[in-house]
Amino acid sequence: MKSIRFSRRRLVTISLAGVMTGLLAPLQRNARGSDFPGYTESKGVLVDLTRCVGCRTCEAACNLENQLPAPERPFNDMSIFNEQSDHLRRPDDKAFTVVNRYDSGSSVSPVYRKIQCNHCQEPACLTSCFVNAYTITAEGAVLYNHQVCVGCRTCMIACPFSVPAFCYSSAFSPQIMKCNFCYPTRLVQGRPPACVEACPRDALTFGERAELLRIARQRIKRNKGRYINYIYGENEAGGTSWLYIAGVPFNEVGFDEDIPKQPIINYVKDFLAIVPMVLTIWPGLFAGIHLLVKRRATAIDNDPKLAESDHDKTAA
Amino acid sequence: MNYMRVIILFLTCAMVNSFIVDAVFASGDDSIIEIGTIATLYSPVLFDHELHVKYASCVECHHHTTGEEPSDPYCLPCHSGEKGIAQNSCNECHTNGSVDETESDTSVVTYHNDVPTLKGAYHLNCIDCHEGIGTGPIRCSGCHVLTGAGEKFYKTEKRDQEGGESK
Numbered sequence: 001m002k003s004i005r006f007s008r009r010r011l012v013t014i015s016l017a018g019v020m021t022g023l024l025a026p027l028q029r030n031a032r033g034s035d036f037p038g039y040t041e042s043k044g045v046l047v048d049l050t051r052c053v054g055c056r057t058c059e060a061a062c063n064l065e066n067q068l069p070a071p072e073r074p075f076n077d078m079s080i081f082n083e084q085s086d087h088l089r090r091p092d093d094k095a096f097t098v099v100n101r102y103d104s105g106s107s108v109s110p111v112y113r114k115i116q117c118n119h120c121q122e123p124a125c126l127t128s129c130f131v132n133a134y135t136i137t138a139e140g141a142v143l144y145n146h147q148v149c150v151g152c153r154t155c156m157i158a159c160p161f162s163v164p165a166f167c168y169s170s171a172f173s174p175q176i177m178k179c180n181f182c183y184p185t186r187l188v189q190g191r192p193p194a195c196v197e198a199c200p201r202d203a204l205t206f207g208e209r210a211e212l213l214r215i216a217r218q219r220i221k222r223n224k225g226r227y228i229n230y231i232y233g234e235n236e237a238g239g240t241s242w243l244y245i246a247g248v249p250f251n252e253v254g255f256d257e258d259i260p261k262q263p264i265i266n267y268v269k270d271f272l273a274i275v276p277m278v279l280t281i282w283p284g285l286f287a288g289i290h291l292l293v294k295r296r297a298t299a300i301d302n303d304p305k306l307a308e309s310d311h312d313k314t315a316a
Numbered sequence: 317m318n319y320m321r322v323i324i325l326f327l328t329c330a331m332v333n334s335f336i337v338d339a340v341f342a343s344g345d346d347s348i349i350e351i352g353t354i355a356t357l358y359s360p361v362l363f364d365h366e367l368h369v370k371y372a373s374c375v376e377c378h379h380h381t382t383g384e385e386p387s388d389p390y391c392l393p394c395h396s397g398e399k400g401i402a403q404n405s406c407n408e409c410h411t412n413g414s415v416d417e418t419e420s421d422t423s424v425v426t427y428h429n430d431v432p433t434l435k436g437a438y439h440l441n442c443i444d445c446h447e448g449i450g451t452g453p454i455r456c457s458g459c460h461v462l463t464g465a466g467e468k469f470y471k472t473e474k475r476d477q478e479g480g481e482s483k
Contacts, residue, residue: 053443055456060470074472076456109447201443202436215430222390 038121042140042241043187044209045196046216047114049246049253050226051203054081054099054112061198062097062116065182069094081110088254091115093167096179097195104248111246111253114195114204117142117163117179118233119241122263128158133176139188140209140241141181149175160237160259181241209241216245238263351438357466361459371449377441378404394427410434 060075062068071094073080080089081101089098097116104111123142126134133149136142144155144164151174156164164176182193191197192206205212213234220227232250233240236259244255251257260267352360374382380391383400410432432440442459446452453459462470 051440053454057470063471064469070471074470076462076470076472200435200439202432202440205430211429218430 038209038239039138039140040210041138042121042209043181044119044140044207044212044241044243045193046205046207046212047242047244048203048205048219049111049113049244049248051201052099052112052114053201054078054101054110055200056080056099057198057200058114058195058204059095059097059099061194062179063095065185065194066096066180068096071095089115090165091117091163091178092165093169093177096177100254102253104252106248106252111248113253113255115163115254116195116242117181118161118236119179119181120237120263121240122238122265124158124160124237124264125155125164127263127265128154130154137183137187139181139183141183141187143180143183144176144178146173146175151175158264160256160264209243212243216243220245235261237261238266357463357469358460359463371452372445376445377406381408390427406437407434410437 056075056078059071063071063075084100088100091098097114099112099114102111102113119136119140119142121136121140123134123136125144126136126142129149130152131148131150133145134142134155135145151166153164153166153176155176156162156166164178167174167177181187182191182195186193196204196206205215207215213231216231220229220231227245227247228249230245230250232244232246232255233242238261244250246253347364347366349363349365350360351363368377373384373387375384375387379388380386380395380398381401381404383398385397386392386395411434431437442452443454446454462472467473
């Protein structure tokens with residue numbers, strides 16, 4: 001009898017300790033994650049939409065640098081912009097970046113916008129990947145490793161910018177394709193990405209992210225009336241390495257203005273922290289309680305005197 | 317594989333090196349200037365300086381270096397009433413770096429921290445002005461002639477068959 005009581009008390013104590021550990025451990029992790037302001041030396045690219053004339057040289061440079069398959073039509077074929085009324089082009093497994101034309105209501109002349117991975121500071125693709133196929137470098141490049149990827153495509157759903165593309169055409173070695181910031185060939189040596197270097201109008205400016213933010217503010221301030229007073233990417237999804245300034249409202253040129261200003265992981269972090277606790281502690285805890293209750297009931301059934309003596313002790 | 321690598325390396329080097337523009341005065345001071353930029357992708361641009369003098373005042377391209385008052389009010393506090401300087405060709409100030417960080421955090425006055433690259437300065441100034449006055453080429457092929465390497469770069473092999481429009 002005594003041994004049963006001792007076991008129960010001890011079990012409850014251990015269980016409670018386990019529950020408290022499970023609750024407190026993720027809280028400490030939370031504090032660390034949200035306090036991280038990003039690497040100080042983090043690089044970025046400032047995209048000035050008022051400078052882009054849609055020459056598509058960045059697309060050609062990207063294609064060459066990453067040895068991507070040849071496009072269906074040449075990169076200096078501008079008629080491609082006339083056929084986008086039905087659907088705008090987007091990066092896919094054959095092109096890490098595409099330029100689209102927008103006929104904005106606020107601008108007489110069309111506005112061109114380059115799309116590629118924005119290289120978030122706290123990437124949703126990275127946090128959603130359960131095999132750690134994504135890594136982020138100190139330079140801010142978000143890289144994908146096809147060797148560990150299992151092809152679940154969660155990153156495609158997690159990305160708030162819908163950037164990762166799946167190589168459906170490959171039956172045996174399908175993988176995610178997306179801009180890698182030219183990290184392996186250029187960024188690692190401190191050189192700007194191929195698209196930036198190719199841009200003839202300096203619509204793309206490479207530098208340290210903090211410096212680019214200063215330059216963006218300066219351009220907005222110096223050129224009154226040329227820009228909307230907003231830097232897209234400064235805070236979107238917790239901040240991105242690629243930043244944008246434009247002369248028209250961002251929602252008129254295809255930017256999603258509803259993207260939250262905090263990292264996507266923040267929305268699921270609290271829930272995800274509970275999952276290990278539920279999966280590991282709850283089964284043991286409740287199974288133990290169930291067995292104890294059942295064992296006591298069985299013992300009482302087998303020996304009615306036990307129930308009486310137990311009742312007496314409680315009364316005393 | 318190696319062949320592709322050599323081509324890529326060559327094109328990359330050529331693109332970087334081609335920013336170094338040598339403005340050659342072909343025949344007389346104010347006549348045709350050959351801008352030998354991006355020699356691999358495009359053949360040199362023949363710039364008619366004399367023609368442009370009729371359309372634009374010096375400051376619109378040379379800023380404060382010719383002795384005229386700068387048109388940009390932002391430049392006036394320092395560069396007002398200056399005499400012209402001898403080195404007033406574009407590549408004296410517009411270099412190849414992406415962001416000029418000579419005046420960054422440590423500098424109190426950060427006026428020259430966003431100077432366009434040489435290639436950027438040409439294309440920004442030329443195209444914006446041409447668009448503004450409604451004349452002059454605003455598309456690539458208006459000034460440039462693609463070279464063989466340029467056709468490879470832009471993957472124009474199929475262009476003739478499909479009849480795509482070239483910019």
